[in-house]
Amino acid sequence: MRLTLAEPSYLKESISIISDLVNEARFKVTPDAIELVAMDPANVAMVIFKLLSSCFTEYDVRKDTEIAINLSNLKQVLRRASPKDMLTLEISDENRLKITLKSSTTRTFNLPIIELEEKEQKVPDLKFPVTVKTSSSVLNEAIADVDVVGESVAFIAEPEKFTLQAEGDLNQAKIEIRQDDITKVSTNSDEKVKAKYSIEYLKKMISGSKLSEDVIIQFNKDYPLKLEYKTVDKVMLSFILAPRVEND
Numbered sequence: 001m002r003l004t005l006a007e008p009s010y011l012k013e014s015i016s017i018i019s020d021l022v023n024e025a026r027f028k029v030t031p032d033a034i035e036l037v038a039m040d041p042a043n044v045a046m047v048i049f050k051l052l053s054s055c056f057t058e059y060d061v062r063k064d065t066e067i068a069i070n071l072s073n074l075k076q077v078l079r080r081a082s083p084k085d086m087l088t089l090e091i092s093d094e095n096r097l098k099i100t101l102k103s104s105t106t107r108t109f110n111l112p113i114i115e116l117e118e119k120e121q122k123v124p125d126l127k128f129p130v131t132v133k134t135s136s137s138v139l140n141e142a143i144a145d146v147d148v149v150g151e152s153v154a155f156i157a158e159p160e161k162f163t164l165q166a167e168g169d170l171n172q173a174k175i176e177i178r179q180d181d182i183t184k185v186s187t188n189s190d191e192k193v194k195a196k197y198s199i200e201y202l203k204k205m206i207s208g209s210k211l212s213e214d215v216i217i218q219f220n221k222d223y224p225l226k227l228e229y230k231t232v233d234k235v236m237l238s239f240i241l242a243p244r245v246e247n248d
Contacts, residue, residue: 001029001065003089004058008081008101010235011051013210015078017237018047019071020204026068026116031061037121045201046240048123054233058088067097068116077109124240126226128218130157130193134183136209136229139217142175143202149173150199152244155219157193160185162217166199195219196244205239219243 005011018025018036025038025047036049053059074097081087081101088100096110146153146166150173156163160179166172179185187193208215208229216228222245228238 001062001089001091002058002060003029003034003056005055005087006057007055007083008078008085008087009083010055010211010231011087012078012081013207014049014051014235014237015071015075017204017207017210018049019075020207021045021047021201021239022071024068024070024114024116026066026120029061029065029067031064037123039121044198044242045205046121046123048236048238048240050236052233052235055235057086065091067091068114069097069111070114073111077111080107080109124224126218126224126240128220128223128226129189130185130187130219132157132162132177132183132185132217134162134177134215134217136206136213136215138177138183139215139227140206140209142177143199143206145175146173147199147203152196153199153202154194154196155217155225157185157187157189157219159187159190193219193221195222195225196246197225197241198244201241205241208237208239211235211237 021040022038025036028035032053034051038047077099085101085103090098092098092110096112099109101107142164146164149168149171150166154165162177162185164175177183205227212229212231218226222243225241226238230236
């Protein structure tokens with residue numbers, strides 16, 4: 001296996017975001033893409049990542065390969081990659097992940113490949129009656145607003161309107177996002193669809209905006225949330241977040 005990236009930023013930013021949620025993860029390297037499906041240690045959030053072979057200038061993968069890595073170690077190495085570096089990933093003879101950064105200098109790092117006990121994660125088959133497409137910055141600003149007030153935020157969808165609402169002990173915040181050229185709200189329900197989610201987790205997930213200017217938000221009443229960031233032919237990073245179900 002030998003993979004070379006002329007633009008390290010897609011891998012660098014993705015690993016930086018994923019490592020905020022997951023400590024160790026198993027990458028599957030196939031002839032088409034590098035893929036990852038992982039749960040956070042609290043089993044509240046799932047990360048699904050795919051970096052397509054079309055992102056690479058060299059992509060030599062003969063057979064499916066699995067590599068488990070400590071993500072904070074990988075993040076530290078990738079932070080040393082500058083935009084001008086050519087980044088190459090290989091498996092060394094000592095069965096380590098060899099990362100080479102090449103510009104005017106050649107720098108080589110070797111990371112241990114670890115054993116992961118956990119079984120392979122499967123992406124759940126979720127059905128969503130609500131899909132909101134908007135710019136990443138609109139969602140980022142809304143999450144920053146509700147973060148001032150509470151620990152959880154309600155996502156509310158109605159025809160042509162998407163609302164985020166949070167309440168603290170005394171404070172309240174309500175952000176109404178109406179359908180326009182930037183935001184599209186599609187719901188197959190005439191009723192309001194409402195679900196609550198952890199702001200702490202959402203703050204980590206919306207860093208996906210570094211990869212894409214747009215975000216797709218999908219949810220249902222008291223049901224997991226899915227956020228998806230995608231750059232066509234390059235990278236896809238999505239998150240599934242368990243709801244906060246409150247007993248009234």
